[in-house]
């Protein structure tokens with residue numbers, strides 16, 4: 001079922017219908033330059049070409065950015081989005097907002113994709129990338145109007161990107177990832193823009209602990225990803241998604257949240273007589289059912305003697321008993337399986353004083369295997385003593401809130417962990433979870449690429465000023481190629497688009513000042529002057545809207561996030577500028593359309 005809402009569509013009743021301009025008055029925006037209406041929604045079979053297509057793409061991109069512009073920085077606003085299922089999404093995370101939006105314009109869809117890419121790649125900077133991409137596109141509009149060919153603009157953008165990456169390299173400073181205080185500061189900077197900033201101390205600690213646990217020997221953690229990896233063997237892979245699980249339990253207070261150095265499962269033991277608390281358990285992990293194996297398809301049995309039927313039943317019981325005996329021979333206290341455990345098997349396990357948990361998720365089983373040092377076995381007969389996990393100090397089943405949870409912690413070298421989040425309501429917990437993911441991604445990014453750049457729009461301003469200087473110089477400074485080579489010289493006609501990127505970079509500090517309620521023009525002029533006299537660590541204090549030195553203010557961000565933001569934004573602008581024709585493929589039945597929704601459209605709209 002499609003879970004999306006349409007915020008660009010003003011009235012829900014128009015969803016899933018053929019829309020005509022006449023019955024849909026507010027679907028377009030006026031382009032501020034030419035005053036021509038630009039249709040952002042799917043109206044009728046339509047084709048736009050040349051300048052019109054470019055203007056329409058740029059306007060659509062700006063519209064998307066306008067939706068989330070107020071969500072940037074520490075004074076950001078939250079968005080409340082009602083989804084068609086009746087749930088509420090309360091967030092200021094760019095990607096989380098945009099993925100719920102149902103847009104029709106292809107350029108708008110493309111922008112939303114950017115935010116998703118950024119989220120997958122870095123986990124942070126999803127708002128910045130959209131705002132920046134839209135700003136670059138908007139500034140290219142004036143270049144198009146000066147009749148500069150898009151190919152020239154694109155070539156200038158390529159050079160600008162190379163120069164910008166060079167500037168980031170020059171401004172970036174190294175960081176010691178083993179210094180907890182420094183790391184906490186960085187994570188705190190990323191969380192300061194979020195809903196959880198009130199509990200930022202706690203959240204930063206949770207995020208950093210979790211990432212440190214997952215990062216330990218993380219190369220051993222995912223041998224399969226290493227085999228396929230093209231990176232050198234020294235590159236650690238920190239798979240937060242797989243090995244740091246967040247368990248959200250409504251109730252209690254946010255302060256009760258903690259990192260469990262092991263695994264927590266939303267499962268109870270299968271039989272009430274089994275032990276609920278075991279010290280130093282020996283753990284067996286299986287992914288096969290512990291019950292009598294039935295025939296693959298329909299099975300017929302024919303009995304000729306009266307006693308055969310009961311014998312057949314006995315055989316079933318003996319098989320199950322033998323299975324349990326085989327498992328218990330390796331000496332275990334706890335058996336977890338991904339499949340079922342029959343009542344009879346439970347009974348035999350109880351006799352051996354072994355506790356069992358059934359129907360464990362595959363992903364959970366993998367994490368337990370890593371945390372307690374066990375191997376998942378697919379056939380009971382293959383079980384060896386070396387497969388038993390002994391790396392866990394205690395197993396216990398606790399009742400938290402209204403549910404039972406099996407906790408396997410603390411583990412001696414966990415390498416996988418569970419973060420237990422408590423909070424007043426489900427919606428708040430979901431937002432806390434999203435924020436925590438951001439914080440963990442930031443910590444991971446810094447560990448992977450330990451370079452920092454000043455935040456608060458300082459790096460963007462430094463890039464902007466640096467680009468303007470390069471335009472004046474006429475050459476791009478890069479590590480590859482000589483300065484005088486063709487690809488590094490900014491030709492006369494390229495200067496305009498090159499400067500346009502420089503100007504577009506200022507959108508981040510400007511938005512930060514605007515969101516903090518400051519005077520954007522005055523602050524930006526002052527900031528530009530500071531950067532021109534090579535004070536490249538000056539940025540905006542997002543709380544007051546005034547200028548501060550980030551060295552004193554202590555806001556540093558991961559360079560890899562900023563590099564990714566720049567690359568993605570420029571790439572998106574380059575791609576949209578190459579488009580000179582937008583043809584909308586419209587399904588046959590829509591053309592005949594009246595007001596009534598088509599059957600499949602009704603399905604979609606539900």
Ligand SMILES: Nc1ncnc2c1ncn2[C@@H]1O[C@H](COP(=O)(O)OP(=O)(O)OP(=O)(O)O)[C@@H](O)[C@H]1O
Pocket residue numbers: 071072073074076092093094095123124125126127128129189190192193438454455456457508512540541542543555557
């Ligand atoms: N205290 C602060 N003062 C000034 N600027 C800040 C402060 N905290 C963060 N920023 C700036 O805010 C921007 C990040 O804002 P935010 O976290 O809201 O958006 P994002 O990281 O782009 O997207 P998201 O976090 O939603 O994925 C960065 O440019 C950062 O430098």
Ligand SMILES: [Mg+2]
Pocket residue numbers: 124125126190193438
């Ligand atoms: Mg952020």
